[in-house]
Each structure stands twice: as structure tokens, then as C-alpha cells.
Amino acid sequence: MKLSEFFVTGEPLIYAGMVAIVLVTCAIVFLLTYFKRWGWLWREWLTTVDHKKIGIMYILSALAMLFRGGVDALMMRVQLAFPDLNFLNSQHYNEIFTTHGTVMIIFMAMPFLIGLMNIVVPLQIGARDFAFPYVNALSFWSFFFGALLFNISFVIGGSPDAGWTSYTPLAGAALSPGPGQNFYLLGLQLSGIGTLATGINLMVTILKMRAPGMKLFQMPIFTWSTLVTCFIIIFAFPILTVALALMTIDRIFGAQFFTLTGEGMPMLWANLFWMWGHPEVYIVILPAFGIFSEIIATFANKRLFGYKAMVWSMILIAGLSFLVWVHHFFTMGAGAFVNSVFSVSTMLIAVPTGVKIFNWLGTLYKSKIQFTTPMLWSLAFIPSFVIGGVTGVMLGMAAADYQFHNSYFLIAHFHYVLIAGTVFACFAGLEYWYPKMFGHKLNQKLGKLSFWLFVIGFHITFFPQYFLGLDGMPRRLFDTAPEWFTLNFISTIGAFGMGAGFALFVLNIYYSYKTSPREKTGDSWDGRTLEWATPTPIPHYNFATQPTVKELDAFHDMKKRGETTYDESKLKPIHMPNYSGQPFIMMGLLFFSSFALVFEWIILSAVFLVAVLVMMGIHSFDYDDGYHVEVEDIKRTERQLRGLNDEHTGS
Amino acid sequence: MSTQEAKHTPLEYQTTHGQMNILGFWIFLAAEVVLFSTLFATYAVLFGRTADSPLPSELFGAEIVLIMTFLLLTSSFTCGIAIHNMRQGQVKPLIIWMVITLLLGLGFLGFEIYEFMHYTHEGATLQSSAFWSSFYVLAGTHGLHVTLGIGWATLLIIQIVKRGLTPVTSQKVFIISLYWHFLDVIWIFIFTAVYLIGMVV
Numbered sequence: 068m069k070l071s072e073f074f075v076t077g078e079p080l081i082y083a084g085m086v087a088i089v090l091v092t093c094a095i096v097f098l099l100t101y102f103k104r105w106g107w108l109w110r111e112w113l114t115t116v117d118h119k120k121i122g123i124m125y126i127l128s129a130l131a132m133l134f135r136g137g138v139d140a141l142m143m144r145v146q147l148a149f150p151d152l153n154f155l156n157s158q159h160y161n162e163i164f165t166t167h168g169t170v171m172i173i174f175m176a177m178p179f180l181i182g183l184m185n186i187v188v189p190l191q192i193g194a195r196d197f198a199f200p201y202v203n204a205l206s207f208w209s210f211f212f213g214a215l216l217f218n219i220s221f222v223i224g225g226s227p228d229a230g231w232t233s234y235t236p237l238a239g240a241a242l243s244p245g246p247g248q249n250f251y252l253l254g255l256q257l258s259g260i261g262t263l264a265t266g267i268n269l270m271v272t273i274l275k276m277r278a279p280g281m282k283l284f285q286m287p288i289f290t291w292s293t294l295v296t297c298f299i300i301i302f303a304f305p306i307l308t309v310a311l312a313l314m315t316i317d318r319i320f321g322a323q324f325f326t327l328t329g330e331g332m333p334m335l336w337a338n339l340f341w342m343w344g345h346p347e348v349y350i351v352i353l354p355a356f357g358i359f360s361e362i363i364a365t366f367a368n369k370r371l372f373g374y375k376a377m378v379w380s381m382i383l384i385a386g387l388s389f390l391v392w393v394h395h396f397f398t399m400g401a402g403a404f405v406n407s408v409f410s411v412s413t414m415l416i417a418v419p420t421g422v423k424i425f426n427w428l429g430t431l432y433k434s435k436i437q438f439t440t441p442m443l444w445s446l447a448f449i450p451s452f453v454i455g456g457v458t459g460v461m462l463g464m465a466a467a468d469y470q471f472h473n474s475y476f477l478i479a480h481f482h483y484v485l486i487a488g489t490v491f492a493c494f495a496g497l498e499y500w501y502p503k504m505f506g507h508k509l510n511q512k513l514g515k516l517s518f519w520l521f522v523i524g525f526h527i528t529f530f531p532q533y534f535l536g537l538d539g540m541p542r543r544l545f546d547t548a549p550e551w552f553t554l555n556f557i558s559t560i561g562a563f564g565m566g567a568g569f570a571l572f573v574l575n576i577y578y579s580y581k582t583s584p585r586e587k588t589g590d591s592w593d594g595r596t597l598e599w600a601t602p603t604p605i606p607h608y609n610f611a612t613q614p615t616v617k618e619l620d621a622f623h624d625m626k627k628r629g630e631t632t633y634d635e636s637k638l639k640p641i642h643m644p645n646y647s648g649q650p651f652i653m654m655g656l657l658f659f660s661s662f663a664l665v666f667e668w669i670i671l672s673a674v675f676l677v678a679v680l681v682m683m684g685i686h687s688f689d690y691d692d693g694y695h696v697e698v699e700d701i702k703r704t705e706r707q708l709r710g711l712n713d714e715h716t717g718s
Numbered sequence: 719m720s721t722q723e724a725k726h727t728p729l730e731y732q733t734t735h736g737q738m739n740i741l742g743f744w745i746f747l748a749a750e751v752v753l754f755s756t757l758f759a760t761y762a763v764l765f766g767r768t769a770d771s772p773l774p775s776e777l778f779g780a781e782i783v784l785i786m787t788f789l790l791l792t793s794s795f796t797c798g799i800a801i802h803n804m805r806q807g808q809v810k811p812l813i814i815w816m817v818i819t820l821l822l823g824l825g826f827l828g829f830e831i832y833e834f835m836h837y838t839h840e841g842a843t844l845q846s847s848a849f850w851s852s853f854y855v856l857a858g859t860h861g862l863h864v865t866l867g868i869g870w871a872t873l874l875i876i877q878i879v880k881r882g883l884t885p886v887t888s889q890k891v892f893i894i895s896l897y898w899h900f901l902d903v904i905w906i907f908i909f910t911a912v913y914l915i916g917m918v919v
Contacts, residue, residue, distance in 0.1 A: 198738045263749060271742045275734070301745060305753035313760065313855065322844050322851035323769075324760070329847040330767035335760065342756075680869075687873045690886065 075225050078159060080142075085222050114646040116200035117607055118185045121207045123504060125182025126497065128211060132175040133490075133569065135218065139167035141566055144528075148559040150549045160545035161228035165251070166221065168231030173255060174214040176351040176485070179493040181210075181265055184293050184354065187500055188269060190598035191287045193278025193616065193632075195609045198271040200644045206261035206268065208654035213258025216661055220250035224665065227251035230543065232340055233314070235325035235333040240318040246665045252315045253661040257654075259308055266300030269293055278597065281616035287596040288364075288377055292357025295381045296350050299388060303346035310339035319667055334399060341392035349388040352484065353381055355492030356423060359445045362499050363430050365592055366442040370620055372429035373422075380419030387416050397468045406465035413463035420456060424449060439592070440514035444495035447522045448487055455483030458533065473543075476536025482529045494521075494572065502591035506604050507583040509575050517571035524564025531558045587710075595620040600632045602708035608641045608696050611705050633705045640695040647691070653682045728805055730889035743893045747900050754904050757856045758911060764852040766919075771846035774853070774916035777837050783913045786829045787905065790864075793822035794902040801895045804888055809878065812891070816875055819898065823868050830861050853912065860908060863901050870894060 075081050099105050115121060142163055146155045155163065185203070189196060197203045220226045224246035229238035238248050273294045277286070286294075314336065316322045323329030325336045364371040371377065393401060393409040427449055436442065458480040462471050471477055502508045531554040540551050547555050589602040600622045601609055611633045618624050625631070660675030705711070730736050768774075800815035834854070837843075844854045871894050874887070881887050 198742065267742050267745045267749070270745055271738050275738050275741060301749050302752050305749050306756050309753055309756040309760070316844070316851070316855060320844060322855070323846075323848045324764070324851050326848075328769075329845075329851075330764075330769045331848045331851075332764060332767070335763055339756065339760070684869075684873055687870075687890075688877065690881075 073223060075222055080155075080159070081221060088222065109648070110646070113651050114204075114648045116196075116204045116644050116646055116650075118189050118197050118200065118203060119504070119605060119607075121203055122182045122185030122187075124207060125178045125185060125210070128214060129175050129179035129182060129493070130573070132170050132178070132214060132218075134573075136167050136170040136175055137566060137569060139163045139170070141562055143167065144559040144562040146545060147547050147555050149556070150547050150552055152546075155545065157545045158228065161230075161543070162221070162226035162247075164543055165227050165230050165233075166217075169217065169227075169251065169255070170214075171485075172231065172347070172351070173258060174210075174217065176489045176493070177262065178210055178214075180296075180351060180354040180489070180496075181262070183358065183493075183496045183500065184265075184269060184296075186504060187598055188290050188293050189272060189276070190503070190601060190605070190609060191290045191596050192273060192276060192281060193597050193610055193613050193621075194272060194276040195641065196644065197268050198276060199268050201647060201650065202264050202268050204647065204650035205654065206265040208650050209261030209264070209657070210258045212654045212658035212661075213254050213256075213261070216257060216658060216665070217250055217254030220247060220254075224250065232337075232344070234340075235314065235317075235336040236327050238314065238336075239326055239333075240321075241326065241328075246667075249315070249318060249665040249667070252311050252318070253665055256308065256311045256315070257657060257661050259304055259311070262300060263304045263308075266297040266304065270297040270301065273297070278610075278613050278616050278621070281621065284375065284378065285616055285619050285621070287620075288360040288371055288374065289354070289357035289596075291378050292353045292360075292381055295385045296353045299346045299350050299353070299385050302389065303343045303350070306339060307343035307347075310336065310343065313339075315664075319664065319669075334396075337396050337399070338392065341395045342389070345392045345395065346385075346388045348481075348485070349384060351489045353384065355488045356381065358492040358496040358499070359427065359448055361596065362441045362445045362495055363427055364620075365499075365594055366437040366439055366445075367430050367434035368437070368593075369430055369434045370595075370623075371426070372432075373426040374619060376422055377426050380422045383419040384416060387412060387419075391416065394463055394465075394468070397465045398472045410463055410465040414460055417456060417460050424453060439498075440509070440511055440518055441495040441499035443515060443518050444491045444498070447518070448491045448495075451487030451491070451522075451526070452484060455480055455487055459484065471536065473541055474536035475532045475540045475542060478542050479529045479532035479536060482532075486525055486529070491522075494518075499592070500598070502586050503589070503598060503601075503603060503605065505580075506586050507579060508586070508591060510579045510583060513571060513575040513578060517568045517575060519568075520571060521565050521568025524561045524566075524568055527561025527564060528558050529561070531555075531561075590622075590626075595623040597622050597632075600625060602633075602705070604708070606701075606704050606708065608643060608701070611641075611701050612637045631709075633709060635702065638698045638701055640697055641701065642693055642695055644693040645691050649682060649686055649689075653679055653686075656682065728888070728892075729807075729883060729885050730892040733885045733889075736885050736889040739889055740893060740896075743896060747896065750900065754856075754859070754907075757852075757859060758907065761852040761856045761912065764848040767848040768850065769847035771850055772840055772842050774849070775919060777840055777842055778913055778917045780917065782829055782833050783909065786826050786833075787909050789822045789826040789829070790902055790905050793819045793826070794899055796822065797895050797898045801892065804883065804891055807883060809883055812883075813875055813878060816871060816891075820868050820871055820875075823864055823898075827861060827864055827868075830857070834858075856912065857908060860901065860904055863904075867894065867897055867901060871898075 074085075099108060112120060112124065142155060143160065146152055146160060185197075227233070227238075227243075227247040227250055229243055229248060229251075233248065233251060236242055238251075273286070273290060313322070313324045317324050317326060317331075323331040325331050325333050327333065360371055360377060390412045391409055393399075393405060394413045397406050397409070427445075458476070462468055462477060462480055498509050498514060535551055535554050535558070538551060538554075540547065540555075586603045589605075590599040591603070592599070597614065597616075600614060614621065614625060614630065614632050616624075656675050656678045660672045660679065663669075663672035663675060730740065796815050797819045800812050800819060803811040803815060834857075837850075842850045842853075844851055874890050874894055878887055878891065
């Protein structure tokens, strides 16, 4: 292979991307060296097994991916702003809508939510870490290297260009030769390992590590949403694992699963993909529902209305999510009966979702609402998401879907549910739990400004797209016609509004770091759940003494009774796991193995795979049992964090 | 935990860590069930799509598959005996029965490799048609699991020799026994859904 085939050449935008990557890398290396931070980076972050630090790394990576996916989106909107604009050629446009979709779903939405789960769930249930902290680190690095593998495709080898759904036969070896599609397959496979492991990890954590007394139906609603999400992950992700593996075997080893030759069956891919893909959209929306529920209850100063109905509707949604996948391809021609069944099951999902909407409204009803930034995101979510949901029911009508299918109507629908649902929730959740993570709030004024820019921009971008769809504009079109010009142009203006909103959000992180007052107590928003019972910054062992839970909204209850999570008479040494560099190295090796497989260098790939197995063997012989935090250390830490003198410690 | 309870609780369940590992592994097995279900569904959908390659009924023979089934089912039984010995705290029989289990597993693998080579020789390869692709991937994924299981169990036997029975080592051995029985269950489905049906259709 020649070097000019290895690197992507001939595209000025990609050359600019290369220059940017080289400059940023140099800057990072320079800064780390100049401030002598290499050891710090390794000891404190790359080897960490602390769920709070891993969560922060997830969120930072997700923000970077939001930037990357957002730049993709802006480039598409520029190309579509005017008819016959040659900003992107058709090939480049195909690559960009493929990477935009994949990055946003797999490497932005999911890791962002998993990051929040990482930080919040153990705190909400009064646990000191995950059930398997080492596996948690493995999960993060598998996601990180999976994302890295997928993202380098645009400078090395070329990006995939068959859409984020990668339908066969287009995505097969015959019609998409070269490494591009392999990057998609192996990048997703690599990060999928981590997602499945996180699902198992969090499920065991929630089932086995709750504070004494906390029954399942006393868990905070975000923890419930996480538990239900884990269930979906465990039953949906293996399907993706198989689907990706089959296509990889097709492309690299010449099997005939999805091919046009050898009696292969291209539509089998679409079925397998959406049997995972539809549950996947609930994997990214249920935690969002959980986040909004927490925020709305906190800032309405009320217990969540209809808590049990909220939980049961999530469980119902999770069950139904496995029974609707065919609605993604009603036009495949499965026949009236099959389409009708899936049409009905699709519309059924609107019922539990409607229950949730009314419960949020019920919580807000006659309450004293505090209009903080996280609350604004949550309030904007309700009507925006309803628009997305209603158009979803329209798409669910099989007969009507023959008109909407593959049009901008669909594009507008799923951006309405995924942005108003998931992205709003990510921003809301990050702003809400930010003081817990970093010890200071984000500036409210800047936060609100970025909120308004983003939300108004969002509606300006996507509302016109419903009408573009009804006017017949198909999706994945790189060149628009003059009769669609006005709506397209408006849409592009909105997209830049969203971009400005995001930029302001990132700026706010820096600005607040410099100017925001530091948190004095751990309870930044007069919270109701246990994460606010810890001091800020959270000691690495989370809870000095585990609280005993008697009812829902445990911390609200504790505050009424004047209890804290620090009772000196009950202190015992706390067992904690040791940090380890193995997860980083193991997943790094798996990254090289996958990279070699992308270019079909089979032997090299196998060599790295063997190295991974050797690492796993080494870990098997590692009987590292962690260490204990001594009572004296806990006392010192807690007294300092809680501002207690020696006299006041008798409680 | 009172001494009375401790006496009756198996070693592998005595620490919270052990309990969580075992529960986590059960959940992992649930995910594995989904993985194999997807492979079975793929096989069922692609059944009969042999293009111009040989039909399964022309190649599948009862003898080898019956031997393989016998070997794997027996290995599951010997694995059960090993765990029984572990529960009674007998290290030496535990190791002996585990080694026998692995030898039976190796025998199974040997026959499977021979069988695959035979089919390939007859013109039914991974590349020849959709049906044969799904056959090799379904049976091969099971075979790969058996291979990994043998490697993993070997490491655990070494650890038992070095450390004896502790809550940690016994929990590890218990988990691999769950894995081994699970592979046995999957094989029963492969034997029925793939070989028995393939022989007559």
C-alpha cells in the first residue's frame, strides 16, 4: 500500500483537518511537557478506576464528539443552503452524513449519558463505587479507542460513506471497497464491548450495592432509568455485535450473509441492525427522561408526581422497544399484515410516553418553579419532544409512511426527539450535576443565553424540515433544487444558531471556572436525592458512613431529620480498589488489532489480539485486593470538607 | 454472617465480591443467550440458501456429531463432579476432574476441526453460499467459546494449584463451570436445530 493511499488526499477541507489535528496534538504534548503533567495524567486519569473521574472523561470525550458531529452538521447545512453549491462534492457529502449520524449516536449521546450515570448513579444509591471498578475503566477505554478508530478514518484510509445505518448491499465489499466501511464496523465493535460491560456493571451495582433500606421502588428516578436502560443494553447490544461481525466476515473473509451473490440476503442486515437500533434509541432517551424527572422535581420543589407510573411506563417502553423494529422499513414490502402489527406496536409506545408527559406536567402543576438553567432545558424539552412524538406517530402509520419514508419529514422527526430529548438532557444534566463534579456552578447568565440560542436555533433548523419533507425533499441529497431554497436557507441559519449556543456553552465552562463562587456545601440546589448528601468536592470514597434509607427522596428525608452521611461514631475503614494501567494498555492493544484489521492486515491484527489475550491472562493472575482508607484519614478529610472543628464532632 | 450460616454458604458466595461476580456473570450469560439467538435466527433465515454448493443433507453425518455430543455432554458432567469436590473442599479431585473436563473439551474441538476440514474439502466453505456462511459462523462461534474456555480454565487450574481453595479461587472456578454448562446447552440446540434437521431436510 502506497502512502498516498494510506492518507486521504486531494480534499482541501481534510488537509485543513490534518493541520488542525497536528497542531492540537503538538499543543497538548507541549503543555503536558511544559507543566510537567505527564505523570499526573497517567497516575490520576489514565489509570483511574474511580467512577467519578471515569464519568468526567466520558463527558469530556462526548463534548469533543459533539463538536466533531456538529461541524459535520454545519458543513452539510452550508452545502444545502443554496442550490448547486459546490462546497462539498457528493462523495464527501456521503461521508459526512455517515460520520455525523454515527458519531452523534454512538460516540456522543451514549457516552454523554453513560458519563452522567457513572458519576451520579453510585452517589444516588449510596454506594462507594461500581460493582466492578476495573471493568468500568475497561469500558471507558474501549469506548475511547473505538471512537478514536472511527474518527481517524477521515484522515487515514477514508471515511465510511454508506450512511450510519450502513445498509447492504451498498455497504458490502462489492459496492464499498476499501477500508472506510471497515472503520465503521470495527470502531462500533470496539466501543460496543464497553457499552455491554457498562450495562452489566451498572445493573449489578444497582441491584447489589444500594444503601441499607433502599428498596427498588425507593430508588431515585434517574437510577431507575439507568436500570431499565441496562436491561435494554444487555438484550440489544449482542445483536449489534453479531450484525457487525457478520458484515466484517462478509467484507474481509468473503462470506455471503448480506451479499447479492451466493443467495445472501441484504435485507437481513436491515432487520438485525434495527433489532438493535430501535432499542438503541430508547437507550439514549430513557436516561434523558430520568434526568428531566430529577431536575423537574428539584426545581418544582415537589416530590415527582406519579413516581410509580413513571417507573412502570419506562419498563413498558423498554419492553415495547424490542417489538417495533420493522417500522424503519415499512417500504421493504413485508405485506399488509406484518406492517399493521408493527404499526400498532409503534403507536402503543405513545401511551406510556404520554403518561410520562402528564406526570411531568403534574409535578409542575401548582408548584413554585425556580427557573434555573437546567430547569429551562427541561421545560423546553416537554413541548419540543411532544412535537417530535406526534410526528413519530404519523410516521408509524404504515400506509402514510410510504409518503414520509426517506424524506426530510423523517429527518425533522428524529432530530426533534433526539435533540429535544437526549441533547437537551445532556446539557441539563451536566449543568445540574456540574457543581457536584467540579465544585462550582456554571454561570447562569451565560448558561441561559446559550440555552436560548440553542433552543431557538434548534426550532429554526428543524421545523422547516418537516415542510421540506412534505414538499418531497429526500434525505441524503447533496444538491438541493431551487423550489426548496427558502426553507433550506432558514434551516441553515438555525443550525448556526445552535452552533453559537454550543460555543457559548463551552465558553461558559471556562468562564465559570475562572469566576464562579466555589460551593461551600454539597447541596447546591436544595436537592432531594443522596448525591447531594456528599460534601463537595466528593471524597474518593463517596460516603463516610452509608445512610439508611427509609423512603423515596432519601436526602430530603434526611435533611428533615437532621442526619448527614458523616457519623463519626460509626466510622469503619473503607475498602477501595487500586488504580491500574491495565485497562488502558489492554484496550490500546485491541485498538491496534482493530486498526490492522481495517486494512485487512490479518497477521498483524492477530498478533495484537494475542497480546490482548496475554494481558487478560496476566490480569487473571493478579490478586490485587485494593487497600483500606483508615478511620483517621476519613476523619481528617470529612472535617476539612465539612468545615467542622474538633469540638463539633460529637454527633 | 453467623458461623452456622457460614458453614452452609458455599465458599464462592461468602464475600459480597464473590456474590457480585457471580451475579454479573449470570447477566453476561443472558447477553450470550441473545448473541447465540441472533446467530440461530440468522441460520434459520438463511437455511436452504445453498446456491450451487452442496446441501447439508449430503454432508452431515450422524457418527462424528454424536461422538462430539457425547464428549461435550460428558465434559459437562465431569465439570459438575469437579464443583461437587470443590464444595467439599477437596483440591486434588477438583483438579483431576477439571483436567478430564478439559481433555474432553479438547477432544470435542479436535472432531469439530476435522469435521470443518472435511466439509471444506467437499466444497462447502465459508464463502460458498449464505447457508454455509451462517453454518460456519454459528458452529464456529460455539467452537471459539470452547477454545477460550479451555484456555481460561487452564489458567484457573494453575491458580488453584498455587493458592488452594479460597473465596476468590473458588468463585472463579464456579464461574467457569457456569460458562462450561452454558456451552453445553448451546451445543444441544446446535445438535438439534443444525445437525438433526440438516440431516433430514
